[in-house]
Amino acid sequence: VKLVLFEREATVRPGALTETGVVDLSGVAPAGESPQATMESIIDAYAELRPRFEATLASGRGIPLEEIRLKPPLPRPSKIMCCIANYWEHAQREARPLNMFLKNPDAVIGSGDTVQLPNFSVPWMFMHEAELGVVLRGPARGVNASDWRSAVFGYTGMMDITGRGEGRSTWGRGTWIGKSFDTFCPLGPCITTADEIPDPNDLWVQFWNDGQLRHNYNTDDMEHRVPELVAFASRTLTLRSGDVICCGTNHEGLGPVQDGETLELLIHGIGRLTVQVEDPLERSWERGIYMGVDSVNHEAVRRNRPQNAHLLHD
Amino acid sequence: MLVERGVVRLPTHGVSPHAEMVALIGSFADVRAELERRAATTEAIPSSEVQLLPPLPRPGKILCSTATYGGSAERQPLLLTLKSAESVIGPGQAVQLPDAGSEWQFQPEAELGLVIRGPARNIRAEDWQHAVFGYTCAIDVMASGDTQFGRDFWLAKSDTLGPLGPCIVTADEIPDPQRLRVTSWVNGQAAQDYRMADADYTIGEQIALATTIMTLHTGDVLACGTSRDGLRPIADGDDVQVEIVGVGRLQVRVAALSGVRA
Numbered sequence: 074v075k076l077v078l079f080e081r082e083a084t085v086r087p088g089a090l091t092e093t094g095v096v097d098l099s100g101v102a103p104a105g106e107s108p109q110a111t112m113e114s115i116i117d118a119y120a121e122l123r124p125r126f127e128a129t130l131a132s133g134r135g136i137p138l139e140e141i142r143l144k145p146p147l148p149r150p151s152k153i154m155c156c157i158a159n160y161w162e163h164a165q166r167e168a169r170p171l172n173m174f175l176k177n178p179d180a181v182i183g184s185g186d187t188v189q190l191p192n193f194s195v196p197w198m199f200m201h202e203a204e205l206g207v208v209l210r211g212p213a214r215g216v217n218a219s220d221w222r223s224a225v226f227g228y229t230g231m232m233d234i235t236g237r238g239e240g241r242s243t244w245g246r247g248t249w250i251g252k253s254f255d256t257f258c259p260l261g262p263c264i265t266t267a268d269e270i271p272d273p274n275d276l277w278v279q280f281w282n283d284g285q286l287r288h289n290y291n292t293d294d295m296e297h298r299v300p301e302l303v304a305f306a307s308r309t310l311t312l313r314s315g316d317v318i319c320c321g322t323n324h325e326g327l328g329p330v331q332d333g334e335t336l337e338l339l340i341h342g343i344g345r346l347t348v349q350v351e352d353p354l355e356r357s358w359e360r361g362i363y364m365g366v367d368s369v370n371h372e373a374v375r376r377n378r379p380q381n382a383h384l385l386h387d
Numbered sequence: 388m389l390v391e392r393g394v395v396r397l398p399t400h401g402v403s404p405h406a407e408m409v410a411l412i413g414s415f416a417d418v419r420a421e422l423e424r425r426a427a428t429t430e431a432i433p434s435s436e437v438q439l440l441p442p443l444p445r446p447g448k449i450l451c452s453t454a455t456y457g458g459s460a461e462r463q464p465l466l467l468t469l470k471s472a473e474s475v476i477g478p479g480q481a482v483q484l485p486d487a488g489s490e491w492q493f494q495p496e497a498e499l500g501l502v503i504r505g506p507a508r509n510i511r512a513e514d515w516q517h518a519v520f521g522y523t524c525a526i527d528v529m530a531s532g533d534t535q536f537g538r539d540f541w542l543a544k545s546d547t548l549g550p551l552g553p554c555i556v557t558a559d560e561i562p563d564p565q566r567l568r569v570t571s572w573v574n575g576q577a578a579q580d581y582r583m584a585d586a587d588y589t590i591g592e593q594i595a596l597a598t599t600i601m602t603l604h605t606g607d608v609l610a611c612g613t614s615r616d617g618l619r620p621i622a623d624g625d626d627v628q629v630e631i632v633g634v635g636r637l638q639v640r641v642a643a644l645s646g647v648r649a
Contacts, residue, residue: 106402149447151445151472152472157537170536172537172538172541173541174469174541175471175544177448177469178447178448179447179448179601179602179604180601191599192509193599193600214546245467246537247466247468247534247539248453248466248467248468248537248540249537249540250600253469253601254600255508255600255601255602309485309541309542309546310473310544310545311473311546
């Protein structure tokens with residue numbers, strides 16, 4: 074089931090995304106004190122709710138997407154835990170040590186919303202990172218990697234929008250605060266329940282900026298795979314239902330985001346997340362995959378290297 | 388309410404403890420006269436008969452500033468890092484140190500905690516008081532051992548490494564927080580002792596940066612950084628106390644967390 078939250082007649086309701094539109098599940102799901110609490114209750118009671126959802130899906134008619142507004146499926150997680158690096162990116166080396174940071178949980182926006190670049194010019198550029206999000210079921214602490222499925226409810230898409238300091242290093246070195254500006258966490262469009270995804274380390278992630286393909290990778294390239302991520306995070310923090318672990322990105326497709334652009338993330342088998350970008354300062358950068366200091370797009374670096382590059386050094 | 392006689396109970400609304408406090412902050416201007424009447428007239432429960440809990444058990448956000456106090460080092464750019472609500476514990480509870488390996492040390496940083504009244508966005512430094520409801524003592528237990536990829540900041544986000552309390556002192560009781568003095572002890576021995584006036588970045592500058600990056604909401608906490616002097620590592624069985632005169636004294640224990648290796 075592809076669970077969503079959507080707005081209709083000024084209320085936010087739970088639903089399921091189908092080929093014909095969104096089926097309203099508000100009649101068969103518990104209503105929480107907030108949309109986030111509603112989704113958390115669904116996660117907690119899913120085993121019991123699932124037959125009711127499936128019956129509703131079998132008989133219910135989908136509301137066309139044009140008639141509703143999708144909301145982020147988890148509008149306000151208690152924690153968004155993000156992997157640092159975590160993709161091989163064709164490098165020949167040992168795996169780097171796994172590490173994570175926390176992203177501002179108030180920064181979540183949903184499909185159809187707008188990333189607002191800040192009126193703040195210390196970061197020199199803002200970039201997209203396309204990531205798989207693992208939606209958790211808790212409370213869970215000290216989970217063994219072999220038991221990872223006990224703490225995983227489903228999967229979603231996430232754009233880790235990032236302010237850069239120098240080159241492609243995140244502004245606020247060590248603190249990762251350059252990733253926590255308001256609206257810098259587009260999430261969605263849905264939570265695909267775990268039963269639909271046999272292996273989260275075999276998912277195809279694609280990302281377009283104004284139709285230009287940027288990220289295009291498979292999650293089998295992760296240095297530390299989903300079972301290890303769940304174990305790692307739960308050694309430090311109690312994982313709660315509705316928390317998200319974002320698996321990091323393959324940086325080979327990094328590029329700038331700027332005023333007026335449309336960003337699209339497609340994780341095959343999960344769904345398509347689309348957001349706009351607005352910049353009050355209307356900054357502009359060269360469009361395309363980032364080729365500056367520290368670019369890790371090896372193929373593009375080769376392609377763009379001057380023909381006489383070997384004469385330019387020494 | 389903490390009063391000299393003990394603790395005065397206030398009516399509740401049947402929501403979570405954190406939501407109760409957020410509602411109280413939101414309605415404070417309206418209920419203040421009634422609270423003052425109760426403080427003066429209602430019977431208090433002796434402090435010995437209650438267990439204080441953290442005044443904000445699950446803040447939406449806890450931001451820790453990199454501001455420092457009284458150092459001679461060159462001023463570094465001001466930054467912020469997020470801790471998780473899982474880090475919060477209250478007076479008398481135990482900081483559980485993760486088993487991260489012998490190369491790691493954990494040091495309790497005594498900090499002034501700003502309790503936010505929001506939503507606060509793009510607040511200018513000189514207007515910082517608009518975003519501050521009150522003050523509490525914050526202990527930012529920080530990890531040191533390896534800074535690669537911010538590993539130190541990640542370990543410092545562990546469950547229980549962010550004690551708060553004992554209370555929220557409303558802003559009207561602290562005319563100028565830049566005049567506060569922050570003192571800490573480990574097992575009764577003096578550790579940190581610094582003055583907020585010796586800040587490399589003022590409270591206003593910290594609020595301005597935080598609200599340039601993100602909207603702060605009611606019940607969020609901004610911990611104002613600490614002095615590098617007097618920090619000392621803690622271990623199983625230690626007793627940590629932080630005092631900010633006018634705000635309160637926060638005491639916690641230290642336990643080593645066995646069986647969960649970070």
